[in-house]
Amino acid sequence: METLRCVVVGTVPVAGDVEGVQFRSTGSACGLEAAALMWDADAVAADLQALGANEVRRLAVRYPHVPVVAVAPQERVAEAVRAGAAGVVVPPADGHALAEEVRRVVAHHRRVQEAARREVLQPLLRLRELAAADGNPETVLRRLAEIARVTVSADRAAAVTLCPAAAELVVGLAEVRGVHTAEGFWTVVPGRLASVPAGAEADDGRTATVALVSAGRPVGALTVLRHPHREPFGPAERELLDVLAVVASLPLVQLDLLHRLREGNRRLTEALAYACELHEASLRGHSERLASYAVAIGRRLGLSEVQLADLRVAGMLHDVGKIGISDTLLLKAGPLTPEEYETVKRHAVMGAEILSAAGFGEDVVRWVLHHHERWDGRGYPMGLAGEEIPLGARILAVADAYEVMTTGRSYRAPVLPGQALEELRRQRGAQFDPQVVDAFAEALSSGEVVAEAGWSTGEGWR
Ligand SMILES: [Fe+2]
Secondary structure, eight states: OOOEEEEEESSOSOOEEETTEEEEEESOSSSHHHHHHHHTOSEEEEEHHHHOHHHHHHHHHHOTTSOEEEEOOGGGHHHHHHTTOSEEEOSSOOHHHHHHHHHHHHHHHHHHHHHHHHHHHHHHHHGGGGOOTTOOHHHHHHHHHHHHHHHTTOSEEEEEEOOTTOSSEEEEEEEEETTEEEEEEEEEOHHHHTTSOTTOSOOSSSEEEEEEEETTEEEEEEEEEOOTTSOOOOHHHHHHHHHHHHHHHHHHHHHHHHHHHHHHHHHHHHHHHHHHHTTOGGGTTHHHHHHHHHHHHHHHTTOOHHHHHHHHHHHHHTTGGGGGSOHHHHTOSSOOOHHHHHHHHHHHHHHHHHHHHTTOOHHHHHHHHTTTOOTTSOOSSSOOOGGGSOHHHHHHHHHHHHHHHHHOBTTBOOOOHHHHHHHHHHTBTTTBOHHHHHHHHHHHHTTSSOOOGGGGGOTTOO
16 A cells, blocks of 8 residues: 655644544645655545634645644634645544545545546647648648637637648637637738737736747747636636647648648649640640549539549549540541550550559549440440449549530531530430430539630631
């Protein structure tokens, strides 16, 4: 069993080791000797009669980490508790009764401390929720503001990040309205901040701001506010806010890296698409238009934002495999021989191989591989039919056909958008997935997508 150390102040008749408690006496409650003993003590036993309630109160305030057991007559128990005693022993008390009470108050004090520690740790653990999985700075900032508000019991909290690539500051807000928290965000053009007068909001201790810093670089700021009728923030709350700021910087840095990574991928996709279009003037913009049609269809069909982003990439790069096909074949004006057609058909597989090797996602690779499959199973490269064909690939097929029809190719003249849509409808359930054709028709009629007027500059399309 652990031996507890108890400092005895005043004329309490106990000394030495009693049932796992080591009692040591000190002459005064506030001298150097007492201070040295208190530093290492688990509890203090104080004689209320000899010291007086004020002295007991002083001990409780001066050494908050050491619980006080008062030795007091029955009629002064309440007074001892009011003075801050965690436990009381009524004389005539022997060493056993005092040791038992010391063990009880120490155990209770430790439980309270543990609970307080957990209360402090809880918000830090909640910071795990900040993981920037969706890459959305607003979500991260709103959560951070709410965690900060709860942690230091503020009425309002705002988190702001300085995203180097963004033209605006992003601000997340959490605010108590009634019993609920309202969360929101807004963006601020940095130039406008200069018009806010410095020191406009006097700091009366009810506003606290900490910088979010990572590797010495400021990445944002966190501000918490309390209503004027409430207590100012205390030192412990400000320290907690400092800790929160250090830990919360990490997801913001992650977010920044994610943003840069996505930006890099976007540029790579565009560069590859541009390379594909270089060898045929009539292809300029084809991938971009196709991708915008595909995304409009995907949105109509309820695809997630992540899937829509993949669909855009697959749309941009669906024909990347044509890099490996000779221009003589791709630009041939007349019909292809069966052998030539077999060679051109290889672009679907080659495209998937290129994208897989370049580390693009599984969906992007699958959708590019199957973008020439047909709903009736007569397509290539695998002859899949119906819903065996991945949905993204069925969408690309419709978007591709519409784009090719409306802009024309070296081997065929363009047609009007209405005619192209008519053709899609004719092939509904044969070449194309009926629901995809319907979704595209709705997107076109609602004005979500507009056929770009490549067809009207038809001259020279052959
Ligand atoms: Fe293709």
